[in-house]
Amino acid sequence: MAKVAKSLNEIKSFPKQTRIALRNCGLIDPSNIDEYIARDGYFALGDILKNKSPKDVVNEIKESGLRGRGGGGFPTGLKWELTAKEKSDRKYIICNADEGDPGAFMDRSILEGDPHSVLEAMAIAGYAIGANQGYVYVRIEYPRAIKRLKAAIKQAREYELLGENIFGSGFSFNIDLRLGAGAFVCGEETALIASIEGERGMSRNKPPYPAQKGLWGYPTCINNVETLANVSAIFNMGAKEFAKIGTENSKGTKVFALAGNINNIGLIEVPMGTTLREIVYDIGDGIDGGKAFKAVQTGGPSGGVITEEHLDTPIDYESLKEIGSMMGSGGMIILDEDDDMVKISKFYLDFTQDESCGKCTPCRIGTKRLYETLEKLIDMNGTPEDLEMLEYLAKSVQKTSLCGLGQSAPNPVLSTLKYFRDEYEAYANRTKRTAYFIEEDVCIGCTKCAQVCPVDCIEGEVKKPHVIDPEECIACGACYDVCPVDAILKP
């Protein structure tokens, strides 16, 4: 019988984790505000409204060293300060819950497992910058998160933790939901603003930055779900305590979503500075099926691959950039020896060229051409010159696109080209076969293939290697399916 673990730390994947953003996920009933309050929920908000000035709040977040968890890593305190400085009678707080990176589900889990932590943080941020209205922009692909958020907002209003004159302080704050309808680019802040305004979700030029002119032209502060989930915990534990966790420039913890070929799939939260080796082997329990590790893809379609040689790099915003990937929002896809890097890159480009909003030419056409070049290579119609073109075009798209989506779209190609160029070259040098082929030294002459071939193009004596006539073969694959020793190669 399996051993019953009496605490989380008895489970192999837990001791190396520190749960701050996920502190309540799985422990409380997210649909019951009392359970959140029992875990010190809304205590930070009450304390701030009674005892602290907006300036104190901004300073405390600055002191904590918290940086944006959506991928950019911009210091949260500075963002709040910039928005607070602007003089305007209307300001807005937006929670960016348009999590769209393939392989990322941190925000979904926080919204589903602890929605009040995000609402409380939005109210705190609103007080700090002088906003009375907040929006949560959440993608409609997350129906359960939407349901939980709606219920949480309703409960918070009933408890007068949102609404007019909160805690009798004179501060009023309301939150509404806005839904995304399937456009990845809306995770980019200017596109997100356009979408909330009821426009096409297309990026806008920066500057002016949202902190100066954001939603409907008013100063707006946009924070990611996970960033906000850290906020009330920072006030409850103290900024100094929070800043003790992590590395010199990246404080606190980061939630990662482990996906792909790894034994322990799911969400983890580790202090910044944990190495990938610890994540993959200690927490993730190694590669699925005992295969060899090949790479980790971080940062989704905007990131890159990290290979064996960098497994011991302590993870923070800067170190990942240095090795050609990025923190991203926290998706980690673990790839094993059997995964084809060229095909993986093609998947990402298929994604970005599809999600490009179409406003600027480098992204709209550049990503499409990159995709087509990869397709050509995979279809074995490519040449070594295509690789040079691929690299040149990728760099051009990176340098000339309008927003982050285009600027980072070539990253998966560039990073796999850097570490797995041999795989690209193998494709470029392969010529196209149109027929199936029997490997002479593997074939045992069982005759099964010859019996099933619908066009009788396989010949050979019993117990001797068989041969397929490439002129006659219709590439139906019947022989491939029956071969007991895997002697047949696909075209």
Next chain:
Amino acid sequence: MLVDSILNHYPKEKDYVIEILLDVQKEKEDNFISQEEVKKIAYYLDTTESHVCSVLSFYTLLSTKPRGKNIIQVCKDVPCYVRDDFNLLKTVKDFLGVNFNETTTDRIFTLETTACIGCCDEAPVMRINDRVYKNLTKDKAIKILKEYRGNDY
């Protein structure tokens, strides 16, 4: 009319256009937004038809063409690809006898692909309407499709 009753729930403000479009589409048997409805929405929000159309055509989850009663969306992103050892998309295609972005002749299913729906820990997945089906195997996927088909006969 359906559109009017939905519109009455919303303030006459342009920024609700995406929510309104999503709502109208959801309530319709054939899951799309017609030219007639665009007209009504534009009139209600005091904006142009071209503005409503520009929004409608931008977002992937909104459709201008009639679709089936059930929308099947197969995840096409890397985490599902890495864990999909039986080719989910092909399995669904073969079962329905349609290509992606097509509707079955009985108008019960439309097959689409979707960007990541954040269930990578239980890949491969597909979504039918509002429900996500996870940890799929070939048999499991076919069983689910059969159940949907059965409900409609």
